[in-house]
Structure formats: structure tokens, C-alpha cells
Amino acid sequence: MEGIRMVVDMEKLAERSSGVFGKSGTGKTFLTRLLLSGLLRxxxxxCLVFDMHNEYGWEAEGERGKRVKGLRQLFGEQVAIFTLDPESAQRRQIKYDSAVQIPFSALEPDDLVTLQNLLGISEAGINAAYTLHSVWKREWLERFLRFDKDDISFLVEEYNQHPGTLSALYRKLYFLTRFPFLRPEVKEDSARQILEHLLSRKSVVLEFGRYGRSLEAYILVANYLTRRIHEEYVRRKEAAEGGLGEEPPQLIIVIEEAHKFLDPTVARQTIFGVIAREMRKYNVTLLVVDQRPSGIDDEVMSQIATRITCLLDNEADVRAVLSGVSGAGALRDVLARLDTRQQALVFGHAVPMPMVVKVREYGTPEFYASLNAERKAPTEDTRALLWGTEEDDYL
Structure with a gap:
């Protein structure tokens, strides 16, 4: 059918976790930009966007090779840009607000759990990390990476740690020393800076610069910051319930390569798995962007309330994205017939019914004009922002 107007309820989209899925090259990034534009408008x-490839905050290349505006240029002071790589930002002439630096003393073993599979750290190694933290507290990582002979002997003799386990853990964790954003001391608490922006209803895009090519850096930093922000949201939400303050504003955390954070072996231990299972309890939800939904834990996937799915050609991924959905058989046939670009199947909490849509092109003069138009009917206006007007062709 053509010309059907579909309402995307932005409040419902925000109040529970959602996902954008599709194989590589189907336009997930541009679709995510459209969603973020609708939410901010x-x-x-x-929103806190962990921008792996520097595609959301500042201008970037569009679908037809033209430069298109980023969220900062569209929404001005409503969006702050943080960067993990100031040199990259300066070369690209990005006007960023602050550079993220993390002290070794702030990292805890829980921050490393998501890296366990990626780095090949054994269970014995993770347990050893917790022992190191209990013995040396905030100094545990920096002191361990010095790998002092007397310190190692002390751990072996007093805490029954196996020398081979400690040596293996040292080799796995030494990679941290090659990231300049990890330092013995820092001047500013980046997690606190980002949190203050979010609490003042200012969205944050964290660009990774050249470190976006390192999955280890992306997972480590996203997990580190999200754990601390979530802890503060829990504290403030509970205080508000006790009449001791205001609730924190609704927060959406955007992560790419989501299956790396949410695969079945780590989902129950990571902060992202916790947030997905909590639904909206503490005013924090996820927007996951992924080309391999089959890699996401089944329980977490069941909490993805709104799913926007571009073409998938892997049967396991199709099964995953349709899991728990009424009428999955019919929707499977619909998914198989999607075009490779600018089409998506949308279903779940934020829409009245499943529907295939032609995705509006991001970055056109018409798109920019729609952002500046007066909002007389928010839900209809946002639908037009995301999917075009009724004069557009719908499939």
C-alpha cells in the first residue's frame, strides 16, 4: 500500500529499549540519525551516543557522497561533542566540547568483564583481577602493570595466586598502556562531565576518532562510562521515590556492534544487559545498532520493544529479530523482500502495527526544513520527519 501515514510514538520509543538491525550497507547509520533527530526534536x-565511526555528532558523508549535517549542527547547544581522540577531531576541524581521559585508578575488574572473550582472559584471570582490586584498591591496575617481582611474589605467597595466571593476565591487560586516553592522572572527571550534561537535558555524542577501529577501546570506554552514569541514575531515581529529589531525565544510550556487549556469555554480567532487563525502571534504555542480532542474548533480545529492521540475509539473524513476535512467519516473508537500501520493517511498542516503510533520506533540504517547522501535532510531525510525508511513496 502507498500513502499510508504511520505514527511513530517518540515517547514510547524512548521509554523502552529499541533496536536498528540490518546487514552491512543497508543504511542503519542514516536510519539511526533519523531516529535521534526525531527524539531530540x-x-x-x-541521548548518549557512543559514536564508533564519527558519524553522528558533526558533519559526515551522506548516502549520495554529499556532506550532511550532524546532530550538533542541527540542534546546536542541545548536543555536546566529546572525543576520545583530540588529534583526529582537530584534523577534521570538529568543534568538540571536551576530550575524554580516564585514570587507571578509576578502572575496576567489572569494566574488564566485557573484554574477557575478546582478549581471551580466562575465568581464573578474571578472579585474579578481583583479588588484585581487593588487595590494592584503586591502585590495583597501575601497580599490576608494573609487574614488580616483589609484588608478584607477595600475591603468590599471601593470596595463593598462581604465577602462570598472573603472567597471562598481565599479557592480556598490557594492551591498555597503548591507549593515550588512559592515564595515571587526569585533570577532569570525564564521566562526571558527561553526566552533568545529561542531567541538564543535553545530549552527548562521544566520538572515538582513530580508536573506533579498536573494538577493545570501544567496549572498554562505553562500559566504563555507562556503569558510572547508570549508578548515578539509580541513586537519583531512588532518592526521588523517597521524596529527596527530582527524577533524572529519560536517557537513551546508543551502542553499535551491540552483540559484542550483549552476547550470551557476558550479557548477564555487563551493565548493558542490566539496563535491557530493567526496561525503564531507572529512566535508562538502550538503542542498539547491530548487523548480527543472532549474537545478542535471547533474554536481552526479548526486551527490545521496538525493532526497526533493514534487510537481513542470515537465517539465524532473521529468527533472532522476529523472536517472540506474533505473526513471525508472515513477517519473515516481508523481511526477505526488502530492498537493500531505504526500506525497513518496523514493529513493536512505538508503532500501532508492523509496517514496511520507505525510509526518508537524511540530509536533504526538505529534511532540514522539517526540523525547523513549527510543531503543531508532535506525533504526526515526527512521523513525517522519520518516514516522509503522505505524498512520498510507501511500500
Whole structure:
């Protein structure tokens, strides 16, 4: 059918976790930009975007090779840009607000759990990390990476740690020393800076610069910052319930390569798995962007309330994205017939019914004009922002 107007309820999209899925090259990034533009325009949530490839904050190349505006250029002071790589930002002439630096003393063993499979750290190694933390507290990582002979002997003799386990853990963790954003001391608490922006209803895009090519850096930093922000949201939400303060604003955390954070072996131990299972309890939800939904834990996937799915050609991925959905058989046939670009199947909490849509092109003059138009009917206006007007062709 053509000309059907579909309402995307931005408040419902924000209040529970959602996902954008599709194989490589189907336009997930541009679709995510459209969703973020709708959320920010309607002011229903603040967003924290872990921008792996520097595609959301500042201008970037569009679908037809032209430069298109980023969220900062579209929404001005409503969006702050942080960077993990100031040199890259300066070369690209990005006007960023602050550079993220993390002290070794702030990292805890829980921050490393998501890296366990990626780095090949054994269970014995993870247990050893917790022992190191209990013995040396905030100094545990920096002191361990010095690998002092007397310190190692002390751990072996007093805490029954196996020398081979400690040596293996040292080799696995030494990679941290090659990231300049990890330092013995820092001047500013980056996690606190980002949190203050979010609490003041200002969205944050964290660009990774050249470190976006390192999955280890992306997972480590996203997990580190999200754990601390979530802890503060829990504290403030509980205080508000006790009449001791205001609730924190609704927050959406955007992560790419989501299956690396949410695969079955680590999902129950990571902060992202916790957030997905909590649904909206503490005003924090996820927007996951992924080309391999089959790699996401089944329980977490069941909490993805709104799913926007571009073409998938892997049967396991199709099964995963349709898991728990009524009428999955019919939707499977629909998914198989999607075009490779600018088409998506949308279903779940934020829409009245499953529907295939022609995705509006991001970065056109018409798109920019729609952002500046007066909002007389928010839900209809946002639908037009995301999917075009009724004069557009719908499939």
C-alpha cells in the first residue's frame, strides 16, 4: 500500500529499549540519525551516543557522497561533542566540547568483564583481577602493570595466586598502556562531565576518532562510562521515590556492534544487559545498532520493544529479530523482500502495527526544513520527519 501515514510514538520509543538491525550497507547509520533527530526534536529524552565511526555528532558523508549535517549542527547547544581522540577531531576541524581521559585508578575488574572473550582472559584471570582490586584498591591496575617481582611474589605467597595466571593476565591487560586516553592522572572527571550534561537535558555524542577501529577501546570506554552514569541514575531515581529529589531525565544510550556487549556469555554480567532487563525502571534504555542480532542474548533480545529492521540475509539473524513476535512467519516473508537500501520493517511498542516503510533520506533540504517547522501535532510531525510525508511513496 502507498500513502499510508504511520505514527511513530517518540515517547514510547524512548521509554523502552529499541533496536536498528540490518546487514552491512543497508543504511542503519542514516536510519539511526533519523531516529535521534526525531527524539531530540520532540525533546522526549536525552541521548548518549557512543559514536564508533564519527558519524553522528558533526558533519559526515551522506548516502549520495554529499556532506550532511550532524546532530550538533542541527540542534546546536542541545548536543555536546566529546572525543576520545583530540588529534583526529582537530584534523577534521570538529568543534568538540571536551576530550575524554580516564585514570587507571578509576578502572575496576567489572569494566574488564566485557573484554574477557575478546582478549581471551580466562575465568581464573578474571578472579585474579578481583583479588588484585581487593588487595590494592584503586591502585590495583597501575601497580599490576608494573609487574614488580616483589609484588608478584607477595600475591603468590599471601593470596595463593598462581604465577602462570598472573603472567597471562598481565599479557592480556598490557594492551591498555597503548591507549593515550588512559592515564595515571587526569585533570577532569570525564564521566562526571558527561553526566552533568545529561542531567541538564543535553545530549552527548562521544566520538572515538582513530580508536573506533579498536573494538577493545570501544567496549572498554562505553562500559566504563555507562556503569558510572547508570549508578548515578539509580541513586537519583531512588532518592526521588523517597521524596529527596527530582527524577533524572529519560536517557537513551546508543551502542553499535551491540552483540559484542550483549552476547550470551557476558550479557548477564555487563551493565548493558542490566539496563535491557530493567526496561525503564531507572529512566535508562538502550538503542542498539547491530548487523548480527543472532549474537545478542535471547533474554536481552526479548526486551527490545521496538525493532526497526533493514534487510537481513542470515537465517539465524532473521529468527533472532522476529523472536517472540506474533505473526513471525508472515513477517519473515516481508523481511526477505526488502530492498537493500531505504526500506525497513518496523514493529513493536512505538508503532500501532508492523509496517514496511520507505525510509526518508537524511540530509536533504526538505529534511532540514522539517526540523525547523513549527510543531503543531508532535506525533504526526515526527512521523513525517522519520518516514516522509503522505505524498512520498510507501511500500
Amino acid at each position: 520532540e525533546d522526549v529524552a536525552t
